[in-house]
Every structure is written in structure tokens, then in C-alpha cells.
Amino acid sequence: MIAKTDQTARSALNFTKMHGLGNDFVVFDGIRQRVHLTPEQIRALADRHFGIGCDQILLVEPPQSPDCDFRYRIFNADGGEVAQCGNGARCFAVFVRRAGLSDKDVIQVETQSGQMQLRILENGEVSVNMGAPRFSPEAIPFKTQEEGPEYLLEVNHDTLRLAALSMGNPHAVLRVPDVVTAPVTQLGPQIEKHPDFPQRCNVGFMEICDRSHIRLRVWERGAGETLACGSNACAAVVAGIRWGALDQAVAVDLPGGQLHIQWAGPGQAVMMTGPAQVVFDGTWPL
């Protein structure tokens, strides 16, 4: 007789694979099923050869605040929980509507870094109020004596000029002459882990084409180079506006497609608009 395995005793989680401009996610409904993943399980699930493969894992949970519809949790492929993900926010809105968890066009969510509003548009795209950028070195966090629109950072005996700011998560933005040849995979990890960014950072390499159009590649904290990063697109546009090089509405071309970003200036929220796609539904055995 073949010994009975313990398959029946095992549990499994339903998920949806999604992407926002090729920045890809595994999304779990943590309302209808209990989802508790260890950092090891997250790394296994995000692995592109032995797992499902993704840049981030998104988790829908009940809100803690009565003002919100959901709690929006985000985990990088390296297993770490983080406070913000712009492309993920658009996928989150489409996920909760498709799963029948909400019938609203405007969804209020809470994250580790505050509340966000997600608006599903008639054309199926999602517009996200990403909140106001923060520039104080403590908020980013970034080690510097004085706050400024630009900083000098020593990397490998070179001095780099960059912007540092928080979009709820930490970002560095460098201006480059050509995004295609920019040293994203060489400098990205060094800036991500630079000791002046004590919580590490996401690193954007921005080519300014004209006052309303940039090209951007991003080395993401905890995920490596991705095809798009919504929060870094916001950070790049804010940095470019502060440098006097960009207007208030900017089209951002990323390797995975285009985002539209608007920012009216200090104290104002950054608005990000773009698509969100479902790829497939599946079950992950635990």
C-alpha cells in the first residue's frame, strides 16, 4: 500500500497575479482567507524560478481606522515589509473590485505611511493620491546636515548629485543624460545600501526629455531593477520640479510603459495615473 501523504492536512492560499506596467505582484485576499507569510515564504513565492515570481506581494486586510475601506500591506521580494507601492496601489483597487470586496469607484486605504485614495476611472485606469512628498532628512531617512533639493553622495570615490525624498518610502533620484546607458545595475545597489540611507532606498535614474516628459529606470529596494516603480516616478517628477526643470504635469516613460504624474508644489499631494492588469488566478500550496 502506498503511504497516505499529509496533503489533506496542508493548506493553500488563493492569489491573483497582477502587474502595473510590468511591475508585478502576487495579491492575496486576507479578508476571506487567513494569510500569514514568513519572510522565507515570501522569498520562496517571489522567486522567478522556483516560485510564482513577483517584485512585490500585496495583502488586502480589514482596516484599523473607520475612515478606511481596507488596510493595504506591501512586501518586497526580499521578504521585507514596506510602507508604499504606487503601481501596487492601482492593482489593489482593481483587485478589490474584481473580487467583490468593494463596489466603490473611490477606495480609501491605510498603509504603514498613512492613508491613500484610489480612484478607478471610466477607462479602467486608476488614479492614486500618493500624498505629499516629504523632504526632511528625518522623514526620508537620510543622513545630512541640511535639507536641500540636491545632495552630494560619495559612492566608490565618485561624488554623485542626487535628490532624496520620501513618498511614504525612501527615494533617491539622479539625473542622467541617457537612461538606456545609465549605470542602473552598478550604482543602484550601492546607493540603495549607502550608509547615508539608514533604511536603504529606491534609486531612480531620470533622463529629462522636455519640461513635461521624462524617461526613468528604477533600482528598487528589496527587488532590484523593475520595469516600473510608481512611487519613484512620483519622486523623480517632484525632484525635477524642485530643480526647475519640469512643469506640474509630466509623462513618465518607464521600461514597462507610461505613467502620468502631477504635483502642484510643496504641501500638495502627488497624483499618479496609470493602468493595472490581472494576469491569472492561482493557488499557492503552503
Ligand SMILES: N[C@@H](CCC[C@H](N)C(=O)O)C(=O)O
Ligand atoms: N514598486 C513600487 C515600490 C515598492 C516598494 C519599494 N521597493 C520600497 O522598498 O520602498 C512602486 O510602484 O511604488
